[in-house]
Amino acid sequence: MPQRRASALSLSALSLSGERFTARYRLHGPAAEIAVRARAIGLEQTVEFPEDLLPGTAIRAQIVGELAGIEAVDDEHFDVLIRYPVETAGRELTQLINVLFGNVALQPGVRLLDLDLPASLLQHYPGPRFGIAGLRALLDVHGRPLLCTALKPMGLGPTELAELAYRLALGGIDLIKDDHGLADQSFCPFAERVPRCAEAVARANRETGQRCRYLPNVTAPAAEVLTRARLALASGAGGLLFCPGLAGLDAMRNLTTEAAMGAESGLPILSHPALLGGLCVGPDAGLGHGLLYGLLTRLAGADASIFPSFGGRFALTAAQCREIVAGARAPLGHLAPIWPVPAGGMRLERVPELCTFYGHDCILLIGGDLHAGSDLTARCRAFRQLVARAATAPAA
Amino acid sequence: MPQRRASALSLSALSLSGERFTARYRLHGPAAEIAVRARAIGLEQTVEFPEDLLPGTAIRAQIVGELAGIEAVDDEHFDVLIRYPVETAGRELTQLINVLFGNVALQPGVRLLDLDLPASLLQHYPGPRFGIAGLRALLDVHGRPLLCTALKPMGLGPTELAELAYRLALGGIDLIKDDHGLADQSFCPFAERVPRCAEAVARANRETGQRCRYLPNVTAPAAEVLTRARLALASGAGGLLFCPGLAGLDAMRNLTTEAAMGAESGLPILSHPALLGGLCVGPDAGLGHGLLYGLLTRLAGADASIFPSFGGRFALTAAQCREIVAGARAPLGHLAPIWPVPAGGMRLERVPELCTFYGHDCILLIGGDLHAGSDLTARCRAFRQLVARAATAPAA
Numbered sequence: 001m002p003q004r005r006a007s008a009l010s011l012s013a014l015s016l017s018g019e020r021f022t023a024r025y026r027l028h029g030p031a032a033e034i035a036v037r038a039r040a041i042g043l044e045q046t047v048e049f050p051e052d053l054l055p056g057t058a059i060r061a062q063i064v065g066e067l068a069g070i071e072a073v074d075d076e077h078f079d080v081l082i083r084y085p086v087e088t089a090g091r092e093l094t095q096l097i098n099v100l101f102g103n104v105a106l107q108p109g110v111r112l113l114d115l116d117l118p119a120s121l122l123q124h125y126p127g128p129r130f131g132i133a134g135l136r137a138l139l140d141v142h143g144r145p146l147l148c149t150a151l152k153p154m155g156l157g158p159t160e161l162a163e164l165a166y167r168l169a170l171g172g173i174d175l176i177k178d179d180h181g182l183a184d185q186s187f188c189p190f191a192e193r194v195p196r197c198a199e200a201v202a203r204a205n206r207e208t209g210q211r212c213r214y215l216p217n218v219t220a221p222a223a224e225v226l227t228r229a230r231l232a233l234a235s236g237a238g239g240l241l242f243c244p245g246l247a248g249l250d251a252m253r254n255l256t257t258e259a260a261m262g263a264e265s266g267l268p269i270l271s272h273p274a275l276l277g278g279l280c281v282g283p284d285a286g287l288g289h290g291l292l293y294g295l296l297t298r299l300a301g302a303d304a305s306i307f308p309s310f311g312g313r314f315a316l317t318a319a320q321c322r323e324i325v326a327g328a329r330a331p332l333g334h335l336a337p338i339w340p341v342p343a344g345g346m347r348l349e350r351v352p353e354l355c356t357f358y359g360h361d362c363i364l365l366i367g368g369d370l371h372a373g374s375d376l377t378a379r380c381r382a383f384r385q386l387v388a389r390a391a392t393a394p395a396a
Numbered sequence: 397m398p399q400r401r402a403s404a405l406s407l408s409a410l411s412l413s414g415e416r417f418t419a420r421y422r423l424h425g426p427a428a429e430i431a432v433r434a435r436a437i438g439l440e441q442t443v444e445f446p447e448d449l450l451p452g453t454a455i456r457a458q459i460v461g462e463l464a465g466i467e468a469v470d471d472e473h474f475d476v477l478i479r480y481p482v483e484t485a486g487r488e489l490t491q492l493i494n495v496l497f498g499n500v501a502l503q504p505g506v507r508l509l510d511l512d513l514p515a516s517l518l519q520h521y522p523g524p525r526f527g528i529a530g531l532r533a534l535l536d537v538h539g540r541p542l543l544c545t546a547l548k549p550m551g552l553g554p555t556e557l558a559e560l561a562y563r564l565a566l567g568g569i570d571l572i573k574d575d576h577g578l579a580d581q582s583f584c585p586f587a588e589r590v591p592r593c594a595e596a597v598a599r600a601n602r603e604t605g606q607r608c609r610y611l612p613n614v615t616a617p618a619a620e621v622l623t624r625a626r627l628a629l630a631s632g633a634g635g636l637l638f639c640p641g642l643a644g645l646d647a648m649r650n651l652t653t654e655a656a657m658g659a660e661s662g663l664p665i666l667s668h669p670a671l672l673g674g675l676c677v678g679p680d681a682g683l684g685h686g687l688l689y690g691l692l693t694r695l696a697g698a699d700a701s702i703f704p705s706f707g708g709r710f711a712l713t714a715a716q717c718r719e720i721v722a723g724a725r726a727p728l729g730h731l732a733p734i735w736p737v738p739a740g741g742m743r744l745e746r747v748p749e750l751c752t753f754y755g756h757d758c759i760l761l762i763g764g765d766l767h768a769g770s771d772l773t774a775r776c777r778a779f780r781q782l783v784a785r786a787a788t789a790p791a792a
């Protein structure tokens with residue numbers, strides 16, 4: 001092996017602000033290896049270069065992620081804090097995530113749990129335009145969780161889905177979203193479905209005096225996302241459903257920019273976890289639930305974040321759901337708190353428990369279970385009554 | 397609980413082609429549960445609806461994913477084949493992935509291993525525009541693996557990176573990519589870096605008579621990807637580096653469409669695994685390596701796919717790397733075979749072993765190790781000689 005020394009390169013002055021953002025990783029492994037592994041992360045996520053070969057001293061001092069602390073969690077788990085220069089992430093969400101977790105995502109035994117972003121970095125992210133308060137104002141619903149359901153099953157046509165939407169809105173649902181499996185299929189074209197469903201919900205609203213909103217799914221090929229969002233807005237939709245795991249977290253953020261949605265004030269965004277959740281399935285790898293469904297989803301501008309709640313078809317624990325609630329609602333600079341949306345096989349009988357656990361500021365998403373029984377509208381009213389009754393009980 | 401029966405909905409005729417694509421999932425768990433879990437996947441990924449509440453019989457027959465086989469792998473692992481109607485995915489990559497793995501990605505104990513896509517579905521994906529043969533023709537390099545390296549470390553400015561690029565090209569490297577951590581940072585703006593590095597490589601080519609290509613990183617916020625790709629093309633870049641995990645698989649596919657890159661024939665695309673690899677870290681969850689780095693990356697139009705090879709800083713096995721090679725190079729309808737790009741801490745001393753393992757049709761990506769020693773250009777020449785020598789040995 002040749003002598004390891006840096007190749008002579010004339011370096012121009014590197015002069016960064018010195019301001020840093022902090023990532024907390026949980027490492028799984030023997031205590032004796034943690035400090036070395038932590039320093040390797042600081043190199044991997046920035047210079048991706050052998051430390052002894054770095055040209056000059058400025059890059060080592062100003063660019064490389066700095067180990068700022070190690071905390072033992074148990075015999076096999078250790079939290080390490082790494083501080084990265086804000087300039088490495090710049091103003092881009094894609095690059096922020098790259099610095100935090102790009103290459104480390106390829107390694108088992110490392111989980112990104114949390115972030116601390118200084119104001120100079122947060123300023124690049126306006127975040128949710130509505131959040132909890134804004135969506136309450138749009139709906140004029142206060143003091144209780146919101147009711148949400150999905151238009152399904154896939155296979156129904158636009159007319160049938162519109163009829164469903166009408167019955168659901170008549171029953172007092174606040175938010176009716178497309179099932180995330182509804183895209184632009186031949187048996188249910190987006191351009192036909194969206195105006196029909198929006199019209200059906202508007203018709204129900206005229207009868208009930210309520211402000212139910214229809215949220216079509218605008219997850220789409222990269223070049224079609226904005227087109228569909230604009231068509232949704234023009235068709236009278238009341239919000240957008242988006243799957244950032246399928247189409248990109250930054251594509252969701254892009255939906256919140258003014259230029260993307262014309263001069264209008266835009267539509268609230270409901271984030272769906274399809275594919276994205278694959279990044280937090282392993283216990284000792286991937287992203288923490290609170291970070292993924294809470295902080296990052298909020299940073300990317302969603303007003304509400306669907307996640308698979310404990311007690312449903314998926315495998316989250318109550319503790320993990322609490323982390324998500326914190327990520328969605330805890331203070332985060334200027335970013336508005338957003339709605340946690342527990343879902344994934346929720347049933348009416350669990351409404352009281354869910355209301356107690358998640359408090360008033362959540363959206364309860366119940367899909368298939370509303371269709372049990374012969375009268376869909378009546379079952380929606382029962383859902384509504386359960387929520388109203390639970391809302392008088394003390395919140396979590 | 398109320399009587400479970402479908403609400404009366406007047407169904408229009410659903411009349412699909414009957415053609416299906418097949419997904420192979422590997423389930424981890426007791427044998428007795430496999431058939432039930434497999435059927436649940438077929439429902440989850442399509443109607444996401446209780447089977448006994450489906451309206452009418454057409455949706456059950458024509459939309460729901462159909463269990464087509466169960467194969468025991470060992471006492472705890474079983475492969476199940478599910479057949480989905482081609483119309484559920486339509487013409488959209490986002491929706492194809494959604495049907496295959498959207499919600500199932502949230503579950504532990506399920507891994508998507510492989511796909512079988514019929515011609516009617518493959519027709520929506522032109523795939524790589526260059527692939528192995530096309531890139532060989534552009535470079536006029538035959539009968540040996542290609543040599544690739546990255547411009548780094550992060551922290552260098554455009555002038556310094558251009559100087560590096562010149563020395564690397566002079567040493568006989570075929571493809572010089574931006575480090576995937578180079579975005580549009582204040583200390584190295586994209587618009588300044590790309591023309592300088594492209595010019596430096598062109599200058600070296602005039603001296604050597606070779607056709608080295610520079611591939612800038614166009615991973616960017618959703619609204620800026622095409623702008624950067626066009627700027628790269630206009631600046632004389634020879635290809636594009638893209639991280640589909642950060643910016644979306646479909647955003648990569650979108651780079652291959654004619655409209656996206658003007659009337660030009662476009663630039664070859666090198667896919668980088670940042671964040672994406674997080675979807676295949678767990679052994680019993682996520683996506684199979686061959687599927688992710690091979691088939692899906694190829695479907696999304698990449699001409700070459702970087703992955704963390706066995707024997708480097710990451711944790712893949714030789715068997716997993718073989719799956720990736722198969723996904724990249726095995727016949728797949730009309731889609732051209734693409735380049736596997738083993739990377740992640742490769743060193744010069746491993747070149748003979750890598751050439752034997754991966755054969756001639758691979759791209760060897762060596763980063764930091766080229767900088768060991770006092771003469772970068774000389775070390776590139778040594779890399780080139782090692783590859784030339786290994787290429788005369790029998791391929792894997």
